[in-house]
Amino acid sequence: MATGLSRRVVLAALSPAFTGLVPSGGARAATPALSLSGAFVQGGYAVGRTTPHALIDVDAQVLTTASANGWFVVGFDRDAPSASTLTATTLDGAVTREATIATGDFDVQRIDGLPPEQVTPTDPALLERIAAENLRKQAGFASQADVEGFRQGFRLPVVGARRSARFGGQRVLNGEPKRPHFGVDLATPVGTPVSAPADGLIAFAETGLHYEGGLVLVDHGQGLITAYLHLSKILVSAGTYVRQGQLIAETGQEGRATGPHLCWRMKWRGRNLDPSLLVGAGPFQS
Template sequence: MARGLSRRAVVAALPLTAVAFSPPGAARAAAPGLSLSGKFVQGGYAIGHTAPRAVIDVDGPARTTASANGWFVIGFDRDAPPTSTLTVTTPDGSAEDRRTIAPGDFDIQRIDGLPPEQVTPTDPALLARLEAEGLRKQAGFASQADLEGFREGFVPPVLGARRSARFGGQRILNGEPKRPHYGVDLAVPVGTPVRAPASGLICFAETGLHYEGGLVLIDHGQGLVTAYLHLSKILVSPGTYVRQGQLMAESGKEGRATGPHVCWRMKWRGRNLDPSLLVGEGPFRA
Protein backbone atom coordinates (compact mmCIF):
# COMPACT_ATOMS: atom_id res chain seq x y z
CA MET A 1 0.00 0.00 0.00
CA ALA A 2 1.53 3.36 -0.98
CA ARG A 3 2.42 6.11 1.50
CA GLY A 4 0.02 9.06 1.80
CA LEU A 5 -3.24 7.11 1.92
CA SER A 6 -5.93 8.45 4.24
CA ARG A 7 -6.43 6.87 7.65
CA ARG A 8 -9.84 5.60 6.48
CA ALA A 9 -8.27 3.81 3.51
CA VAL A 10 -5.56 2.27 5.68
CA VAL A 11 -8.01 0.98 8.28
CA ALA A 12 -10.32 -0.42 5.61
CA ALA A 13 -7.48 -2.57 4.28
CA LEU A 14 -7.02 -4.32 7.64
CA PRO A 15 -9.00 -7.15 9.32
CA LEU A 16 -11.89 -5.87 11.42
CA THR A 17 -9.96 -6.41 14.66
CA ALA A 18 -6.88 -4.47 13.55
CA VAL A 19 -6.30 -0.73 13.98
CA ALA A 20 -3.63 1.32 12.23
CA PHE A 21 -2.03 4.21 14.10
CA SER A 22 0.79 6.74 13.80
CA PRO A 23 2.08 9.63 15.97
CA PRO A 24 0.18 12.92 15.71
CA GLY A 25 1.52 15.06 12.89
CA ALA A 26 3.53 12.21 11.36
CA ALA A 27 3.14 11.17 7.74
CA ARG A 28 0.61 8.36 7.38
CA ALA A 29 2.47 5.06 6.83
CA ALA A 30 1.05 1.89 5.36
CA ALA A 31 0.13 -0.52 8.15
CA PRO A 32 1.15 -4.16 7.68
CA GLY A 33 -1.55 -6.67 6.86
CA LEU A 34 -2.41 -8.89 9.82
CA SER A 35 -4.40 -12.11 10.12
CA LEU A 36 -4.78 -14.04 13.35
CA SER A 37 -6.48 -17.30 14.35
CA GLY A 38 -6.33 -19.61 17.36
CA LYS A 39 -7.91 -20.35 20.74
CA PHE A 40 -8.34 -17.11 22.71
CA VAL A 41 -8.63 -18.66 26.16
CA GLN A 42 -6.37 -19.01 29.20
CA GLY A 43 -3.71 -21.53 28.14
CA GLY A 44 -4.51 -20.91 24.48
CA TYR A 45 -2.57 -19.69 21.47
CA ALA A 46 -2.76 -17.66 18.26
CA ILE A 47 -0.96 -18.14 14.97
CA GLY A 48 -0.69 -15.12 12.72
CA HIS A 49 0.56 -13.91 9.37
CA THR A 50 1.92 -10.46 8.62
CA ALA A 51 4.88 -8.75 6.96
CA PRO A 52 8.15 -10.76 6.95
CA ARG A 53 10.31 -10.08 10.02
CA ALA A 54 7.75 -7.75 11.58
CA VAL A 55 8.23 -7.18 15.32
CA ILE A 56 5.40 -8.61 17.42
CA ASP A 57 4.65 -7.23 20.89
CA VAL A 58 2.11 -8.96 23.11
CA ASP A 59 0.95 -7.12 26.22
CA GLY A 60 4.25 -5.29 26.48
CA PRO A 61 7.25 -7.51 27.30
CA ALA A 62 6.42 -10.68 25.33
CA ARG A 63 8.15 -9.94 22.01
CA THR A 64 8.84 -12.09 18.98
CA THR A 65 9.66 -11.60 15.29
CA ALA A 66 7.72 -12.95 12.34
CA SER A 67 9.49 -15.49 10.14
CA ALA A 68 10.93 -14.74 6.71
CA ASN A 69 7.52 -15.83 5.38
CA GLY A 70 5.62 -13.60 7.81
CA TRP A 71 4.40 -16.31 10.23
CA PHE A 72 4.40 -16.01 14.01
CA VAL A 73 2.97 -17.72 17.08
CA ILE A 74 2.00 -16.30 20.47
CA GLY A 75 0.58 -17.82 23.64
CA PHE A 76 -1.80 -16.89 26.47
CA ASP A 77 -0.73 -18.06 29.92
CA ARG A 78 -2.85 -20.29 32.15
CA ASP A 79 -3.39 -17.18 34.31
CA ALA A 80 -3.69 -14.69 31.42
CA PRO A 81 -5.70 -11.50 32.10
CA PRO A 82 -9.10 -11.06 30.42
CA THR A 83 -7.76 -9.01 27.50
CA SER A 84 -4.65 -9.18 25.32
CA THR A 85 -3.22 -6.62 22.89
CA LEU A 86 -0.94 -7.59 20.03
CA THR A 87 1.02 -4.95 18.09
CA VAL A 88 2.77 -5.62 14.78
CA THR A 89 5.45 -3.12 13.75
CA THR A 90 7.43 -2.71 10.54
CA PRO A 91 9.50 0.22 9.22
CA ASP A 92 6.40 1.23 7.24
CA GLY A 93 3.78 1.24 9.97
CA SER A 94 1.97 -0.65 12.74
CA ALA A 95 -1.23 -2.59 13.29
CA GLU A 96 -2.92 -3.58 16.54
CA ASP A 97 -5.24 -6.44 17.48
CA ARG A 98 -7.15 -6.53 20.79
CA ARG A 99 -8.78 -9.74 21.98
CA THR A 100 -10.87 -10.96 24.89
CA ILE A 101 -9.30 -13.99 26.60
CA ALA A 102 -11.89 -16.40 27.96
CA PRO A 103 -11.32 -17.95 31.42
CA GLY A 104 -10.12 -21.53 31.57
CA ASP A 105 -11.97 -24.43 33.18
CA PHE A 106 -9.49 -25.99 35.62
CA ASP A 107 -9.78 -29.00 37.93
CA ILE A 108 -8.52 -29.62 41.45
CA GLN A 109 -6.32 -32.73 41.51
CA ARG A 110 -5.26 -34.55 44.69
CA ILE A 111 -2.29 -36.93 44.65
CA ASP A 112 -1.29 -38.77 47.81
CA GLY A 113 1.38 -41.33 48.67
CA LEU A 114 4.34 -39.47 47.14
CA PRO A 115 7.74 -39.67 48.90
CA PRO A 116 8.21 -36.49 50.99
CA GLU A 117 11.38 -35.50 49.08
CA GLN A 118 9.31 -35.49 45.87
CA VAL A 119 6.93 -32.93 47.40
CA THR A 120 9.06 -30.65 49.61
CA PRO A 121 12.80 -31.41 49.28
CA THR A 122 15.00 -30.52 52.26
CA ASP A 123 18.27 -32.39 51.70
CA PRO A 124 21.02 -29.84 50.81
CA ALA A 125 22.58 -32.13 48.21
CA LEU A 126 19.21 -32.65 46.56
CA LEU A 127 18.47 -28.93 46.59
CA ALA A 128 21.80 -28.26 44.88
CA ARG A 129 21.00 -30.92 42.30
CA LEU A 130 17.56 -29.41 41.67
CA GLU A 131 19.10 -25.97 41.16
CA ALA A 132 21.54 -27.33 38.57
CA GLU A 133 18.80 -29.26 36.79
CA GLY A 134 16.61 -26.17 36.82
CA LEU A 135 19.27 -24.06 35.10
CA ARG A 136 19.70 -26.65 32.34
CA LYS A 137 15.95 -26.89 31.79
CA GLN A 138 15.66 -23.11 31.78
CA ALA A 139 18.22 -22.94 28.97
CA GLY A 140 16.20 -25.48 26.99
CA PHE A 141 12.95 -23.58 27.43
CA ALA A 142 14.72 -20.37 26.32
CA SER A 143 15.26 -21.80 22.81
CA GLN A 144 13.86 -19.59 20.03
CA ALA A 145 14.57 -21.46 16.79
CA ASP A 146 13.77 -19.70 13.51
CA LEU A 147 11.33 -22.42 12.43
CA GLU A 148 7.65 -22.72 11.46
CA GLY A 149 6.86 -26.20 12.82
CA PHE A 150 3.86 -24.74 14.66
CA ARG A 151 2.14 -24.14 11.29
CA GLU A 152 1.64 -27.88 10.72
CA GLY A 153 -0.85 -28.28 13.52
CA PHE A 154 -0.26 -30.95 16.18
CA VAL A 155 -0.99 -34.65 16.53
CA PRO A 156 -1.04 -36.51 19.87
CA PRO A 157 2.46 -37.63 20.97
CA VAL A 158 1.17 -41.08 22.01
CA LEU A 159 -1.64 -43.24 20.68
CA GLY A 160 -4.32 -45.03 22.70
CA ALA A 161 -3.78 -42.90 25.79
CA ARG A 162 -6.27 -42.19 28.55
CA ARG A 163 -6.16 -38.55 29.65
CA SER A 164 -5.60 -38.92 33.40
CA ALA A 165 -5.19 -35.19 34.14
CA ARG A 166 -6.17 -32.05 32.25
CA PHE A 167 -4.06 -28.94 31.84
CA GLY A 168 -4.12 -26.25 34.50
CA GLY A 169 -5.58 -28.11 37.48
CA GLN A 170 -4.64 -27.01 40.99
CA ARG A 171 -2.52 -29.78 42.51
CA ILE A 172 -2.66 -30.88 46.14
CA LEU A 173 0.26 -33.23 46.80
CA ASN A 174 0.18 -35.26 50.02
CA GLY A 175 -2.37 -32.73 51.28
CA GLU A 176 -0.16 -29.72 50.47
CA PRO A 177 -1.41 -27.18 47.86
CA LYS A 178 1.13 -26.68 45.06
CA ARG A 179 1.30 -24.65 41.87
CA PRO A 180 -1.07 -25.66 39.06
CA HIS A 181 -0.34 -28.67 36.88
CA TYR A 182 0.90 -27.21 33.60
CA GLY A 183 0.63 -30.41 31.59
CA VAL A 184 -1.77 -32.91 30.07
CA ASP A 185 -1.21 -36.38 31.56
CA LEU A 186 -1.56 -39.22 29.03
CA ALA A 187 -1.72 -42.61 30.74
CA VAL A 188 -0.04 -45.34 28.65
CA PRO A 189 1.99 -48.48 29.48
CA VAL A 190 5.74 -48.20 30.01
CA GLY A 191 7.57 -48.40 26.68
CA THR A 192 4.82 -46.83 24.57
CA PRO A 193 6.33 -44.96 21.57
CA VAL A 194 6.41 -41.18 22.00
CA ARG A 195 6.48 -39.27 18.71
CA ALA A 196 6.98 -35.62 17.81
CA PRO A 197 3.53 -34.00 17.51
CA ALA A 198 4.95 -31.35 15.16
CA SER A 199 8.33 -30.71 13.57
CA GLY A 200 11.00 -28.87 15.53
CA LEU A 201 14.43 -28.70 17.11
CA ILE A 202 15.37 -30.86 20.12
CA CYS A 203 16.54 -28.28 22.65
CA PHE A 204 16.86 -30.56 25.71
CA ALA A 205 17.09 -34.32 26.25
CA GLU A 206 18.14 -35.87 29.56
CA THR A 207 17.32 -38.86 31.74
CA GLY A 208 17.46 -39.22 35.52
CA LEU A 209 16.00 -35.83 36.48
CA HIS A 210 14.54 -35.70 39.99
CA TYR A 211 11.04 -34.55 39.09
CA GLU A 212 10.75 -35.39 35.39
CA GLY A 213 12.80 -38.58 35.04
CA GLY A 214 13.48 -38.62 31.30
CA LEU A 215 12.69 -35.25 29.71
CA VAL A 216 12.67 -34.07 26.09
CA LEU A 217 11.99 -30.51 24.92
CA ILE A 218 11.16 -29.55 21.30
CA ASP A 219 11.21 -25.98 19.97
CA HIS A 220 8.61 -25.83 17.20
CA GLY A 221 9.65 -22.30 16.28
CA GLN A 222 9.95 -18.89 17.92
CA GLY A 223 10.09 -20.34 21.42
CA LEU A 224 6.95 -22.50 21.27
CA VAL A 225 8.46 -25.39 23.25
CA THR A 226 6.77 -28.68 24.12
CA ALA A 227 7.94 -30.94 26.94
CA TYR A 228 7.59 -34.71 27.51
CA LEU A 229 8.11 -35.94 31.07
CA HIS A 230 8.64 -39.29 32.85
CA LEU A 231 10.22 -40.99 29.82
CA SER A 232 11.95 -44.37 30.30
CA LYS A 233 14.08 -44.07 27.15
CA ILE A 234 15.20 -41.14 24.97
CA LEU A 235 16.10 -41.72 21.32
CA VAL A 236 17.06 -38.18 20.23
CA SER A 237 19.85 -35.74 21.06
CA PRO A 238 19.89 -31.96 21.60
CA GLY A 239 20.47 -30.00 18.41
CA THR A 240 18.77 -32.52 16.11
CA TYR A 241 15.71 -31.74 13.99
CA VAL A 242 12.68 -34.02 14.21
CA ARG A 243 9.70 -34.19 11.88
CA GLN A 244 6.06 -34.63 12.85
CA GLY A 245 5.43 -38.27 13.77
CA GLN A 246 9.11 -39.15 14.25
CA LEU A 247 9.85 -41.56 17.12
CA MET A 248 11.82 -39.77 19.83
CA ALA A 249 11.29 -41.62 23.14
CA GLU A 250 9.43 -44.28 25.12
CA SER A 251 7.01 -43.59 27.95
CA GLY A 252 7.74 -44.49 31.56
CA LYS A 253 7.05 -43.62 35.19
CA GLU A 254 10.35 -41.99 36.11
CA GLY A 255 10.68 -39.02 38.47
CA ARG A 256 7.65 -37.75 40.39
CA ALA A 257 5.02 -40.10 39.02
CA THR A 258 2.60 -42.52 40.65
CA GLY A 259 2.09 -44.57 37.50
CA PRO A 260 3.16 -44.88 33.86
CA HIS A 261 2.22 -41.87 31.75
CA VAL A 262 3.55 -39.04 29.62
CA CYS A 263 3.09 -35.53 30.96
CA TRP A 264 2.84 -33.28 27.88
CA ARG A 265 3.52 -29.59 28.39
CA MET A 266 3.90 -26.45 26.28
CA LYS A 267 5.47 -23.06 26.91
CA TRP A 268 5.84 -19.88 24.91
CA ARG A 269 8.29 -17.28 26.24
CA GLY A 270 7.64 -18.36 29.84
CA ARG A 271 3.86 -18.64 29.43
CA ASN A 272 2.24 -22.00 30.22
CA LEU A 273 -0.08 -23.25 27.45
CA ASP A 274 -2.38 -26.23 26.96
CA PRO A 275 -0.83 -28.35 24.16
CA SER A 276 -4.05 -30.27 23.55
CA LEU A 277 -5.66 -27.08 22.16
CA LEU A 278 -3.42 -27.35 19.07
CA VAL A 279 -4.32 -30.98 18.29
CA GLY A 280 -6.30 -31.20 15.08
CA GLU A 281 -5.71 -27.52 14.20
CA GLY A 282 -3.93 -26.52 10.99
CA PRO A 283 -2.11 -26.67 8.77
CA PHE A 284 -2.17 -22.88 8.83
CA ARG A 285 -1.99 -21.06 5.49
CA ALA A 286 -1.97 -17.40 4.52
Protein backbone atom coordinates in the same frame (compact mmCIF):
# COMPACT_ATOMS: atom_id res chain seq x y z
CA MET B 1 4.34 -13.36 32.47
CA ALA B 2 7.30 -13.27 30.11
CA THR B 3 9.31 -10.10 30.05
CA GLY B 4 10.01 -7.96 27.01
CA LEU B 5 10.95 -4.53 25.75
CA SER B 6 8.81 -1.69 24.48
CA ARG B 7 8.28 -1.29 20.74
CA ARG B 8 10.02 2.09 20.70
CA VAL B 9 13.17 0.76 22.39
CA VAL B 10 13.42 -2.29 20.12
CA LEU B 11 12.74 -0.37 16.92
CA ALA B 12 15.42 2.16 17.84
CA ALA B 13 17.93 -0.62 18.41
CA LEU B 14 16.98 -2.77 15.45
CA SER B 15 16.02 -0.21 12.80
CA PRO B 16 18.99 -1.11 10.54
CA ALA B 17 17.49 -4.61 10.26
CA PHE B 18 14.40 -3.12 8.63
CA THR B 19 16.18 -1.13 5.93
CA GLY B 20 15.56 -3.95 3.47
CA LEU B 21 11.81 -3.52 3.93
CA VAL B 22 11.80 0.09 2.68
CA PRO B 23 11.41 0.36 -1.14
CA SER B 24 14.12 2.08 -3.14
CA GLY B 25 13.73 5.82 -3.51
CA GLY B 26 12.64 6.26 0.08
CA ALA B 27 8.97 5.38 -0.50
CA ARG B 28 7.30 3.70 2.46
CA ALA B 29 5.14 0.58 2.20
CA ALA B 30 1.62 0.42 3.53
CA THR B 31 0.88 -0.26 7.20
CA PRO B 32 1.36 -4.00 7.75
CA ALA B 33 -1.56 -6.40 7.59
CA LEU B 34 -2.22 -8.70 10.54
CA SER B 35 -4.33 -11.86 10.57
CA LEU B 36 -4.86 -14.09 13.62
CA SER B 37 -6.41 -17.46 14.37
CA GLY B 38 -6.17 -19.82 17.31
CA ALA B 39 -7.65 -20.62 20.72
CA PHE B 40 -8.30 -17.39 22.60
CA VAL B 41 -8.60 -18.87 26.08
CA GLN B 42 -6.38 -19.13 29.14
CA GLY B 43 -3.66 -21.61 28.18
CA GLY B 44 -4.38 -21.01 24.49
CA TYR B 45 -2.48 -19.55 21.55
CA ALA B 46 -2.66 -17.47 18.40
CA VAL B 47 -0.97 -18.11 15.07
CA GLY B 48 -0.69 -15.02 12.92
CA ARG B 49 0.67 -13.66 9.69
CA THR B 50 1.97 -10.20 8.92
CA THR B 51 4.90 -8.45 7.21
CA PRO B 52 8.06 -10.60 7.21
CA HIS B 53 10.33 -9.85 10.19
CA ALA B 54 7.80 -7.51 11.83
CA LEU B 55 8.17 -7.09 15.58
CA ILE B 56 5.32 -8.72 17.49
CA ASP B 57 4.42 -7.42 20.89
CA VAL B 58 1.85 -8.72 23.33
CA ASP B 59 0.41 -6.22 25.78
CA ALA B 60 3.15 -3.66 24.99
CA GLN B 61 6.04 -6.12 25.38
CA VAL B 62 8.00 -7.12 22.28
CA LEU B 63 8.16 -10.91 22.59
CA THR B 64 8.85 -12.32 19.13
CA THR B 65 9.50 -11.51 15.47
CA ALA B 66 7.60 -12.73 12.43
CA SER B 67 9.45 -15.23 10.26
CA ALA B 68 10.81 -14.61 6.79
CA ASN B 69 7.37 -15.70 5.56
CA GLY B 70 5.57 -13.42 8.01
CA TRP B 71 4.33 -16.17 10.36
CA PHE B 72 4.43 -15.99 14.14
CA VAL B 73 2.96 -17.66 17.21
CA VAL B 74 2.10 -16.27 20.65
CA GLY B 75 0.74 -17.90 23.79
CA PHE B 76 -1.74 -16.92 26.49
CA ASP B 77 -0.75 -18.05 29.97
CA ARG B 78 -2.86 -20.32 32.16
CA ASP B 79 -3.59 -17.22 34.27
CA ALA B 80 -3.83 -14.72 31.40
CA PRO B 81 -6.09 -11.67 31.90
CA SER B 82 -9.40 -11.40 30.07
CA ALA B 83 -8.03 -9.26 27.24
CA SER B 84 -4.79 -9.11 25.27
CA THR B 85 -3.42 -6.64 22.71
CA LEU B 86 -1.23 -7.90 19.86
CA THR B 87 0.69 -5.47 17.66
CA ALA B 88 2.82 -5.97 14.55
CA THR B 89 5.33 -3.18 13.95
CA THR B 90 7.65 -2.27 11.08
CA LEU B 91 9.36 1.01 10.26
CA ASP B 92 6.34 1.80 8.09
CA GLY B 93 3.80 1.62 10.86
CA ALA B 94 1.96 -0.66 13.24
CA VAL B 95 -1.29 -2.58 13.30
CA THR B 96 -3.06 -3.80 16.44
CA ARG B 97 -5.65 -6.45 17.24
CA GLU B 98 -7.55 -6.75 20.50
CA ALA B 99 -8.28 -10.30 21.68
CA THR B 100 -10.76 -11.40 24.31
CA ILE B 101 -9.34 -14.28 26.37
CA ALA B 102 -11.92 -16.71 27.75
CA THR B 103 -11.56 -18.11 31.26
CA GLY B 104 -10.16 -21.63 31.38
CA ASP B 105 -12.00 -24.56 32.95
CA PHE B 106 -9.60 -25.96 35.57
CA ASP B 107 -10.15 -28.64 38.17
CA VAL B 108 -8.48 -29.70 41.44
CA GLN B 109 -6.15 -32.73 41.36
CA ARG B 110 -5.25 -34.53 44.61
CA ILE B 111 -2.29 -36.90 44.65
CA ASP B 112 -1.29 -38.74 47.83
CA GLY B 113 1.41 -41.24 48.70
CA LEU B 114 4.35 -39.37 47.14
CA PRO B 115 7.74 -39.61 48.88
CA PRO B 116 8.25 -36.42 50.95
CA GLU B 117 11.47 -35.53 49.07
CA GLN B 118 9.45 -35.49 45.83
CA VAL B 119 7.02 -32.92 47.29
CA THR B 120 9.17 -30.67 49.51
CA PRO B 121 12.89 -31.54 49.23
CA THR B 122 15.07 -30.61 52.21
CA ASP B 123 18.35 -32.45 51.67
CA PRO B 124 21.06 -29.87 50.76
CA ALA B 125 22.71 -32.15 48.21
CA LEU B 126 19.37 -32.82 46.54
CA LEU B 127 18.51 -29.11 46.50
CA GLU B 128 21.85 -28.39 44.83
CA ARG B 129 21.16 -31.08 42.24
CA ILE B 130 17.68 -29.69 41.54
CA ALA B 131 19.08 -26.16 41.12
CA ALA B 132 21.65 -27.41 38.59
CA GLU B 133 18.95 -29.30 36.69
CA ASN B 134 16.78 -26.19 36.63
CA LEU B 135 19.55 -24.17 35.00
CA ARG B 136 19.93 -26.74 32.23
CA LYS B 137 16.17 -26.90 31.69
CA GLN B 138 15.93 -23.10 31.56
CA ALA B 139 18.49 -23.09 28.76
CA GLY B 140 16.33 -25.58 26.85
CA PHE B 141 13.16 -23.56 27.37
CA ALA B 142 14.99 -20.45 26.13
CA SER B 143 15.38 -21.98 22.64
CA GLN B 144 13.91 -19.89 19.80
CA ALA B 145 14.39 -21.98 16.66
CA ASP B 146 13.85 -20.40 13.25
CA VAL B 147 11.35 -23.04 12.13
CA GLU B 148 7.58 -23.07 11.57
CA GLY B 149 6.48 -26.43 12.96
CA PHE B 150 3.73 -24.62 14.88
CA ARG B 151 1.91 -24.09 11.56
CA GLN B 152 1.36 -27.81 10.89
CA GLY B 153 -1.36 -28.60 13.36
CA PHE B 154 -0.33 -30.97 16.12
CA ARG B 155 -0.89 -34.71 16.52
CA LEU B 156 -1.11 -36.46 19.88
CA PRO B 157 2.36 -37.69 20.90
CA VAL B 158 1.06 -41.13 21.99
CA VAL B 159 -1.62 -43.38 20.51
CA GLY B 160 -4.45 -44.93 22.51
CA ALA B 161 -3.68 -43.17 25.79
CA ARG B 162 -6.23 -42.32 28.47
CA ARG B 163 -6.22 -38.69 29.56
CA SER B 164 -5.73 -39.00 33.32
CA ALA B 165 -5.32 -35.29 34.11
CA ARG B 166 -6.22 -32.13 32.26
CA PHE B 167 -4.11 -29.01 31.86
CA GLY B 168 -4.20 -26.32 34.52
CA GLY B 169 -5.67 -28.14 37.50
CA GLN B 170 -4.72 -27.02 41.00
CA ARG B 171 -2.39 -29.68 42.43
CA VAL B 172 -2.69 -30.86 46.06
CA LEU B 173 0.26 -33.17 46.79
CA ASN B 174 0.16 -35.23 49.99
CA GLY B 175 -2.48 -32.79 51.22
CA GLU B 176 -0.32 -29.72 50.50
CA PRO B 177 -1.53 -27.20 47.87
CA LYS B 178 1.08 -26.70 45.13
CA ARG B 179 1.36 -24.89 41.81
CA PRO B 180 -1.19 -25.80 39.13
CA HIS B 181 -0.42 -28.77 36.93
CA PHE B 182 0.78 -27.30 33.65
CA GLY B 183 0.56 -30.49 31.63
CA VAL B 184 -1.83 -32.98 30.08
CA ASP B 185 -1.31 -36.45 31.59
CA LEU B 186 -1.71 -39.35 29.16
CA ALA B 187 -1.80 -42.73 30.94
CA THR B 188 0.04 -45.42 28.97
CA PRO B 189 2.07 -48.57 29.72
CA VAL B 190 5.81 -48.13 30.20
CA GLY B 191 7.58 -48.25 26.85
CA THR B 192 4.78 -46.74 24.76
CA PRO B 193 6.29 -44.90 21.75
CA VAL B 194 6.28 -41.10 21.91
CA SER B 195 6.38 -39.21 18.61
CA ALA B 196 6.90 -35.56 17.74
CA PRO B 197 3.48 -33.88 17.34
CA ALA B 198 4.96 -31.43 14.82
CA ASP B 199 8.32 -30.58 13.26
CA GLY B 200 10.88 -29.02 15.57
CA LEU B 201 14.34 -28.78 17.05
CA ILE B 202 15.30 -30.89 20.08
CA ALA B 203 16.22 -28.24 22.66
CA PHE B 204 16.87 -30.59 25.60
CA ALA B 205 17.13 -34.34 26.17
CA GLU B 206 18.20 -35.84 29.51
CA THR B 207 17.39 -38.79 31.73
CA GLY B 208 17.52 -39.11 35.51
CA LEU B 209 16.10 -35.70 36.47
CA HIS B 210 14.68 -35.51 40.00
CA TYR B 211 11.16 -34.38 39.12
CA GLU B 212 10.82 -35.29 35.43
CA GLY B 213 12.91 -38.45 35.12
CA GLY B 214 13.55 -38.56 31.37
CA LEU B 215 12.74 -35.21 29.76
CA VAL B 216 12.70 -34.05 26.13
CA LEU B 217 11.98 -30.48 24.96
CA VAL B 218 11.04 -29.75 21.33
CA ASP B 219 11.08 -26.20 19.93
CA HIS B 220 8.42 -25.95 17.21
CA GLY B 221 9.49 -22.44 16.27
CA GLN B 222 9.88 -19.03 17.94
CA GLY B 223 10.15 -20.57 21.40
CA LEU B 224 6.95 -22.63 21.33
CA ILE B 225 8.29 -25.56 23.35
CA THR B 226 6.61 -28.89 24.04
CA ALA B 227 7.89 -31.00 26.95
CA TYR B 228 7.69 -34.77 27.50
CA LEU B 229 8.15 -35.92 31.11
CA HIS B 230 8.72 -39.21 32.99
CA LEU B 231 10.27 -40.93 29.98
CA SER B 232 11.88 -44.35 30.38
CA LYS B 233 13.94 -44.04 27.19
CA ILE B 234 15.07 -41.14 25.00
CA LEU B 235 15.72 -41.71 21.28
CA VAL B 236 16.95 -38.25 20.24
CA SER B 237 19.68 -35.83 21.24
CA ALA B 238 19.74 -32.06 21.71
CA GLY B 239 20.41 -30.04 18.58
CA THR B 240 18.78 -32.46 16.13
CA TYR B 241 15.76 -31.69 13.96
CA VAL B 242 12.74 -34.00 14.06
CA ARG B 243 9.74 -34.36 11.77
CA GLN B 244 6.11 -34.75 12.72
CA GLY B 245 5.46 -38.37 13.67
CA GLN B 246 9.13 -39.22 14.27
CA LEU B 247 9.74 -41.35 17.39
CA ILE B 248 11.55 -39.38 20.09
CA ALA B 249 11.13 -41.43 23.29
CA GLU B 250 9.24 -44.09 25.24
CA THR B 251 6.91 -43.44 28.16
CA GLY B 252 7.70 -44.39 31.75
CA GLN B 253 7.10 -43.44 35.37
CA GLU B 254 10.43 -41.84 36.22
CA GLY B 255 10.79 -38.87 38.57
CA ARG B 256 7.72 -37.60 40.46
CA ALA B 257 5.10 -39.98 39.13
CA THR B 258 2.71 -42.42 40.81
CA GLY B 259 2.15 -44.53 37.70
CA PRO B 260 3.18 -44.92 34.06
CA HIS B 261 2.14 -41.97 31.94
CA LEU B 262 3.34 -39.17 29.71
CA CYS B 263 3.05 -35.65 31.09
CA TRP B 264 2.82 -33.45 27.99
CA ARG B 265 3.47 -29.73 28.45
CA MET B 266 3.88 -26.60 26.38
CA LYS B 267 5.48 -23.23 27.07
CA TRP B 268 5.98 -20.04 25.10
CA ARG B 269 8.32 -17.37 26.43
CA GLY B 270 7.67 -18.44 30.04
CA ARG B 271 3.90 -18.79 29.59
CA ASN B 272 2.24 -22.14 30.34
CA LEU B 273 -0.05 -23.37 27.54
CA ASP B 274 -2.35 -26.34 26.96
CA PRO B 275 -0.75 -28.44 24.18
CA SER B 276 -3.99 -30.30 23.44
CA LEU B 277 -5.52 -27.08 22.06
CA LEU B 278 -3.19 -27.29 19.03
CA VAL B 279 -4.11 -30.91 18.22
CA GLY B 280 -5.88 -30.93 14.84
CA ALA B 281 -5.96 -27.12 14.68
CA GLY B 282 -3.89 -26.71 11.50
CA PRO B 283 -2.35 -26.58 9.11
CA PHE B 284 -2.22 -22.79 9.12
CA GLN B 285 -1.86 -21.53 5.58
CA SER B 286 -1.94 -18.23 3.72
